[in-house]
Amino acid sequence: MQRAALALRPMLLALVVASPVLIGVLYAALASVGVAGAGASGHVALDRVVDVLSTRSTWRAIGWSLYVSASATLLATLVAAAVAMRFGTIRRTDRAARVLATFPLPVPHLVAAATALMLFAQSGLLARVLFAVGLIDVPADMPALVYDRAGVGLILALTWKEIPFLAVVAFAVRHSEHDALSEAARTLGAQPAQLRRLITWPLLWRGMAPAVIAVFAFALGSYETAVLLAPVDPAPLAVLTMERFADPSLARRGDAYVLALVGLALAAVAVAAHEWARARWSA
Amino acid sequence: MNSTRATHAARRGVWPTLALAALAVSSLLPLLVLLLQSVGVSWRWPLLLPEAYTTIAWRAIAGAALGAAALTSTLLALATAITSVLIALPVGRALATLRTPWRHVAAALVFLPVAAPPIALGAGLQVATLQLGLGGTFAAVWMAHCVPAIGYASLLFLGVFGARDAHDEEAARSLGASRAQVWRFVLLPTLRGPIGDALAICFLVSWAQVALTLVIGGGAVRALPIEVLALVRAGQDREAAVGALLLVVPAMLALSALRAGARRTTALPA
Amino acid sequence: MSRVVMNACMLSVLAVAGLAACGGDRGDATQLTTTDELAELSALPWDSVVTRARGTRVTWRMWRGDPAINAFIDGWVAEQLRERYEITLAAVEGQGAELVNQFVLEREAGRGRGTASLVWINGETFSQMRAESLLAGPWAGTLPNSRFVDSASPIIARDFEQDPAGFESPWGAVQFALIYDTVRTPEPPRTINELADWIRAHPGRFTHDQSFTGVTFLKLLMYARGGGVETFAGGFTEERYARGRSAVFGWLDSVRGNFWRGGETYPPDVAAMHRLFANAEIDFSMSNNQHDVLNKVRQGVLPPTARALLLRDGTIANAHYLGIPFNAPNAAGAMVVADFLLSPEAQLRKLDPDVWADGTVLDVSRLSAEWRGRFTALEQATVGIPGDSLRRYARPEVAPTYHERLQTDWRAWVRGEAR
Numbered sequence: 007m008q009r010a011a012l013a014l015r016p017m018l019l020a021l022v023v024a025s026p027v028l029i030g031v032l033y034a035a036l037a038s039v040g041v042a043g044a045g046a047s048g049h050v051a052l053d054r055v056v057d058v059l060s061t062r063s064t065w066r067a068i069g070w071s072l073y074v075s076a077s078a079t080l081l082a083t084l085v086a087a088a089v090a091m092r093f094g095t096i097r098r099t100d101r102a103a104r105v106l107a108t109f110p111l112p113v114p115h116l117v118a119a120a121t122a123l124m125l126f127a128q129s130g131l132l133a134r135v136l137f138a139v140g141l142i143d144v145p146a147d148m149p150a151l152v153y154d155r156a157g158v159g160l161i162l163a164l165t166w167k168e169i170p171f172l173a174v175v176a177f178a179v180r181h182s183e184h185d186a187l188s189e190a191a192r193t194l195g196a197q198p199a200q201l202r203r204l205i206t207w208p209l210l211w212r213g214m215a216p217a218v219i220a221v222f223a224f225a226l227g228s229y230e231t232a233v234l235l236a237p238v239d240p241a242p243l244a245v246l247t248m249e250r251f252a253d254p255s256l257a258r259r260g261d262a263y264v265l266a267l268v269g270l271a272l273a274a275v276a277v278a279a280h281e282w283a284r285a286r287w288s289a
Numbered sequence: 290m291n292s293t294r295a296t297h298a299a300r301r302g303v304w305p306t307l308a309l310a311a312l313a314v315s316s317l318l319p320l321l322v323l324l325l326q327s328v329g330v331s332w333r334w335p336l337l338l339p340e341a342y343t344t345i346a347w348r349a350i351a352g353a354a355l356g357a358a359a360l361t362s363t364l365l366a367l368a369t370a371i372t373s374v375l376i377a378l379p380v381g382r383a384l385a386t387l388r389t390p391w392r393h394v395a396a397a398l399v400f401l402p403v404a405a406p407p408i409a410l411g412a413g414l415q416v417a418t419l420q421l422g423l424g425g426t427f428a429a430v431w432m433a434h435c436v437p438a439i440g441y442a443s444l445l446f447l448g449v450f451g452a453r454d455a456h457d458e459e460a461a462r463s464l465g466a467s468r469a470q471v472w473r474f475v476l477l478p479t480l481r482g483p484i485g486d487a488l489a490i491c492f493l494v495s496w497a498q499v500a501l502t503l504v505i506g507g508g509a510v511r512a513l514p515i516e517v518l519a520l521v522r523a524g525q526d527r528e529a530a531v532g533a534l535l536l537v538v539p540a541m542l543a544l545s546a547l548r549a550g551a552r553r554t555t556a557l558p559a
Numbered sequence: 560m561s562r563v564v565m566n567a568c569m570l571s572v573l574a575v576a577g578l579a580a581c582g583g584d585r586g587d588a589t590q591l592t593t594t595d596e597l598a599e600l601s602a603l604p605w606d607s608v609v610t611r612a613r614g615t616r617v618t619w620r621m622w623r624g625d626p627a628i629n630a631f632i633d634g635w636v637a638e639q640l641r642e643r644y645e646i647t648l649a650a651v652e653g654q655g656a657e658l659v660n661q662f663v664l665e666r667e668a669g670r671g672r673g674t675a676s677l678v679w680i681n682g683e684t685f686s687q688m689r690a691e692s693l694l695a696g697p698w699a700g701t702l703p704n705s706r707f708v709d710s711a712s713p714i715i716a717r718d719f720e721q722d723p724a725g726f727e728s729p730w731g732a733v734q735f736a737l738i739y740d741t742v743r744t745p746e747p748p749r750t751i752n753e754l755a756d757w758i759r760a761h762p763g764r765f766t767h768d769q770s771f772t773g774v775t776f777l778k779l780l781m782y783a784r785g786g787g788v789e790t791f792a793g794g795f796t797e798e799r800y801a802r803g804r805s806a807v808f809g810w811l812d813s814v815r816g817n818f819w820r821g822g823e824t825y826p827p828d829v830a831a832m833h834r835l836f837a838n839a840e841i842d843f844s845m846s847n848n849q850h851d852v853l854n855k856v857r858q859g860v861l862p863p864t865a866r867a868l869l870l871r872d873g874t875i876a877n878a879h880y881l882g883i884p885f886n887a888p889n890a891a892g893a894m895v896v897a898d899f900l901l902s903p904e905a906q907l908r909k910l911d912p913d914v915w916a917d918g919t920v921l922d923v924s925r926l927s928a929e930w931r932g933r934f935t936a937l938e939q940a941t942v943g944i945p946g947d948s949l950r951r952y953a954r955p956e957v958a959p960t961y962h963e964r965l966q967t968d969w970r971a972w973v974r975g976e977a978r
Contacts (some may be wrong), residue, residue: 013391016383018397023443026436026938027401030413037412044663053433063974092308099309103780106312110319112540114497114514117533120521121319126324129334129838131322137335145334145840146763153824166315216444220403227406230499230518237824238769239974247408249970252656254963259660266409273404280400281393330859334838354629419668425651453598507661508620508652518654523624524860525832 021213031270037263045256058264064240068268070240071232074157075225078164083218085169087210090176091202103178111170115163119234122163126151153237160242164228168221172214179213180206212287219280223273243269320537327530354516355532361427362496362513362536368431370488373438378480380439381446396447402440406413407500410436415504423534425507433505434498438491441544449483489544496540511546591885593672593695596890601701611891613839614645618889619896620653621679622642624830627854631915635908644729644895655684655771662690662693662884673886676893681879683721685727686712688882695883698894699726704901709922715878718862719956724930728897731909732918733848734876734949735775736867738833743864744842751810751872753781758814764842766819768832772847773825775875775963778957780807788954795960807965808972825973837861847877849944850916857913867944869952876953903930910934912941 021028037043040051058064086107093103110118125131133148142148152159188205196204232242241249247269250262290487302450329339344444350356384395402410414436418429461475477484499514506512515534600608615922617640625631632650640646653661658678663674680688688694699705708729710716723729739747748754767773782788784806791799815822819841826832829846833855834839836844843914844861846852849869855861881897883890899905903926906919923934956962 013387015765016387017395019380019383020398022441024398024401026417027405027410028413029417030405030410032417033413034409042667044660044687063970066974089308089312092305094357099305103305103309103312104413106316107315109541110537112493112496112544113319113537114499116497116499116514116518116521117323117536119321120517120529120533121322124322124526125319127834127840128837129835129840131337134335137483138337144403145838150820153820153826155823166319169315214399216448219400220441223404223406227404227408229406229408233827234521238827238970241822243973244406244408248405251408251660254656254683254959254966256659256690258967259656263412265414266406269406270409272405273409274401277397277400277404281397284396285389285393328779333860333862334840347666356631415664416668420663424665424668473618485923507674508623508657509618509649511651515652519623520626522830523626524829524832525858527859528626 020191027270031267034263034267034270037260038267040260044259044265046260054260057262058261063239063246064265064268066212066240067243067246067265068272070157071226072272074160074236075164075222077157078161078168079218081161081165082168082172082221084110085165086172086176086216086277087207089173090180090210091206092175094180095145104173105159106173107173108170108177111174112168113167113170114230115167115228116230116234118163118167119160120232122159122166123152123234126162128152150263152235155237155240157236160231163231163235165224167231168225169240172217175217176210179210208283215280215283219276223276226272226276243272245270301462302383314476319543323425323530323533323537326526327534329527346531348534350531352513355513355528355535357500358511358513358516358532359535359539361511365427365431365434365510365512366492366495367440369434369493372431373435373442374484374487374490376435376444377439377442378484380443380511381448382450383445384443385450392451393549399443399447400441402436403444407437407498411504414501418505425505425509427510430506430510431503433501434495437501438494441489441490441494445483453479481488492543493540498534569894571677577680593885593887593890593903597695597698597883597894598831600891600894601698602761604891605703608891609644612646612895614888615889615892616647616649617892617896618649618675619677619679619893620658620675622654623923625654625915626858627915630916632911636905637655639905640654640896640899643899645871646892646895648896654675654679658684658692659687659693661686662886663691665886666691666693671886672888673884674888676889677896678882678884678886679728679879680882681877682956683884683962684725685718685880686721686959688884689721689726693885694726694807695885695887695890696727698883698890699723699725699728699897702728702894702898702901702902704898706930707903707925708901708923709920711922712787713955714876717955718878718880719959719962720792721959723880727882728901729878730897730900730906732876732878732920734848734869734918734953735772735847735874736781736845736852736869736944738836738844738846738852738861738865739842739868740836741864743839747868748806749868749871751780751870755810755814758817761842762817763819763821765814765817766822766825766832766841767845768826768829770827770828772832774801774844774962774966774969775847776845777807777811777969778962779872779875780810780953781868781876781961781965782954783870784810784881788873788957790797791957791961792955795958795964800961802965803961804968805894808968811865811972822973825847833860848916849874849949850912850918850941853912853941854916869944869948871952871954873954875956876949877956903934907933907937912943916941 016214037046038055040047040049040054089103089107093100116221123130127133128145128148128150133142133145136142136148188201191201227244229244229248232245233248236242236245243265247262247265250258250265253259253261321473328331328342328344330341330343332339384392384399414433417430418424422427457475458471461471466474497514498512499518502510502512502515506515513532517529517532517536520532593764600611621632629650637648640648653675655940692854705728708715714732718727747759767776781791785791785803791803813866819835826835832844835841835859852861852865853868856863856865881900883893887893903921906921907930909915909917910919919934923931926934
């Protein structure tokens with residue numbers, strides 16, 4: 007009883023912080039079944055939900071968005087962790103590396119995407135360098151890295167955008183690492199390689215996990231990057247959602263809320279998976 | 290034997306240098322490209338450098354929408370950072386008192402506004418701000434930016450309060466300190482680092498925000514990223530590059546200053 | 560202190576949640592609606608409308624995507640309105656689908672008057688705002704300058720075949736054109752058939768964008784290959800559309816493999832297409848405004864040798880309009896702004912390629928000799944496609960449903976879905 011009462015107020019606070027999302031879910035649910043929003047019929051009908059979930063492009067969008075954001079998150083995590091491991095000391099070069107790695111932190115997604123377009127387009131700077139050294143003759147010779155089905159440009163832009171944030175976190179985790187633990191392991195005769203594998207990496211990964219999940223969710227939901235760099239097919243989930251919000255047919259705009267709920271559900275799954283993993287760790 | 294060791298040493302010497310160079314290129318090249326784009330004339334295929342240079346886009350800042358937008362964005366981000374940290378501090382502290390199953394549920398709830406796609410979040414917030422009669426106002430956008438920012442900061446403080454022990458507080462309380470005194474003399478001094486981090490993160494959440502500003506601001510609140518997006522979409526690449534640099538450079542400087550000022554501590558819950 | 564902050568935050572967010580959850584309230588019934596106010600204003604002499612508008616603020620939601628247009632509105636128009644009527648003009652972003660969504664939400668939130676007093680619309684947006692009762696009116700016929708409007712032109716008097724019925728006032732007219740480079744393509748194709756041959760002879764050098772302009776190109780194909788605009792005039796029917804659709808997608812299927820990127824992907828918007836064109840990735844761009852190319856060359860977005868090109872099969876011309884939303888806070892101010900924008904002075908200035916190059920909606924023969932002379936002089940001075948060619952190849956819009964269906968079916972086609 008006592009414990010339940012103690013938990014009540016903090017839980018209410020957490021609910022309050024989450025409430026805008028919950029209101030969003032509520033409104034999106036109403037709009038999904040045709041009770042609210044543009045072109046709403048006013049009575050409950052599930053045909054919109056069925057329609058969206060039975061469309062091929064919806065599933066392709068989900069799959070492709072998951073692929074792009076997972077690839078970018080993985081790459082950014084690896085780079086950030088490697089940088090934190092490699093440049094963790096107080097040496098001057100290491101400090102310079104830390105500054106460089108975290109320097110682009112405030113660059114918004116939008117700017118990252120616009121810059122990626124300038125660099126990676128078939129007539130972009132990379133292509134012009136290849137032209138200058140005689141490797142290609144016309145823009146069409148350049149491999150397609152933007153608006154491409156493999157999503158290379160988009161993945162690179164997202165990776166580049168997320169490295170600084172993950173690097174900041176990785177450095178902070180390394181900094182606060184329990185030296186006592188490494189010290190104890192060392193006195194017990196652990197080799198540097200063992201130390202890294204058994205202590206440093208696991209601690210780093212645990213420390214970075216929330217940020218990694220946040221980055222993954224961010225990449226998944228990011229619209230500006232996707233709309234500037236993604237192909238028309240498969241369309242990323244965020245682009246498909248906005249496309250439906252602005253659908254020329256009013257009757258189809260409610261589809262956007264179904265897609266928004268799908269996006270929210272994916273984010274919620276990521277968050278739940280993360281908390282579940284943490285619960286297991288702390289147990 | 291000796292030569293192998295020398296090669297080893299050389300390799301150890303080469304790789305970090307290469308990595309450092311790669312980092313430098315990756316971090317600085319995009320900025321250099323933006324800078325060239327902001328002053329370049331007729332920078333078309335296959336030119337490696339612009340045909341000519343002009344400062345017209347930079348000179349236009351003062352009179353143009355970009356200047357006003359930069360001001361709007363600064364105010365918005367400062368307001369968001371301060372409000373969010375003020376709210377998230379007690380929230381994070383309260384959540385840290387929870388025990389295991391509840392703490393994870395609460396953390397997941399607080400994580401939701403951080404992870405939810407802005408498009409999905411925007412729909413709910415738009416209805417709410419219109420209900421309050423704040424549609425398309427600065428205040429509405431400010432509130433909207435606070436939503437993910439509070440989520441971030443609460444998570445951060447949850448981590449910070451979860452990791453520290455409450456002995457100092459208890460000691461102070463048992464010596465007769467009031468609640469306000471505990472905050473002022475015990476908590477805040479040791480929290481300077483995390484508060485600095487939280488302010489920086491919340492500032493950036495607002496500073497780079499596009500989707501929420503567009504949806505909630507209804508086009509009327511012209512923050513800097515909105516102007517830049519409009520310029521990119523209008524094909525005005527030179528002006529867009531100026532806007533992008535305005536978005537990036539002051540934020541980098543402010544962030545460096547803040548980080549230099551605050552003592553480094555854990556940036557997120559470990 | 561922490562408890563105060565906590566409680567305040569909790570209360571405020573819960574209040575928002577509660578308010579949002581109860582929704583659906585249609586506002587204060589005792590308040591005069593914008594439509595009532597417009598009816599009242601329409602009965603008044605114009606001077607009284609101007610008096611009521613004096614010293615007020617008008618928020619205008621419009622497309623803000625072109626710096627030339629923004630400079631015209633924020634500069635000259637805003638100054639004139641301030642000097643003549645002491646009206647403060649605030650032009651803010653908002654167009655098309657986004658406008659409709661916004662006003663639907665404002666109606667659902669039911670907070671009496673909204674934020675915008677004027678909107679820039681046409682075609683499907685007009686049709687949707689009318690269908691959802693989001694426009695106030697009628698009012699356009701009471702503007703003094705409406706007597707100069709070219710009401711005989713099918714392109715101005717009908718908005719995608721819809722009768723504006725006084726719920727929107729015309730203020731500009733444009734015509735679709737391809738854009739090509741006279742150096743790269745000295746002998747451009749002049750018809751849809753020639754274009755198809757050209758595309759096959761130059762693989763990877765042609766595309767269209769995914770936005771409104773691209774769909775206008777598809778509609779142009781529909782007219783040219785589906786039996787002319789007459790086939791589709793007089794409202795939407797499934798049978799006619801089925802015919803038009805097979806004409807459009809038949810043509811696309813026959814050339815898609817030779818499109819830029821093999822027709823796998825398309826530039827997201829006109830700006831992206833202009834970028835591809837300027838960087839010689841493709842040899843054609845397009846625009847809904849035949850004079851846009853002059854503007855873009857001056858801004859340095861397009862190379863100086865870029866020119867507009869009309870296809871002889873006919874190109875689509877349409878007008879754009881101003882509407883007053885159902886919850887406009889300042890109906891009188893909106894009317895005065897709309898009237899000013901119809902004035903010969905504003906129309907002439909907007910027509911100038913150095914300003915915007917937006918076509919006039921006025922019938923120049925109804926103007927005084929002095930104004931007539933100025934319009935003729937400007938038309939003669941304008942380089943680019945001569946006025947009589949424009950008129951000869953101009954084709955009106957058809958019902959907006961054609962546009963909607965082409966957009967939807969094109970997306971399904973490009974994504975390999977059944978349609």
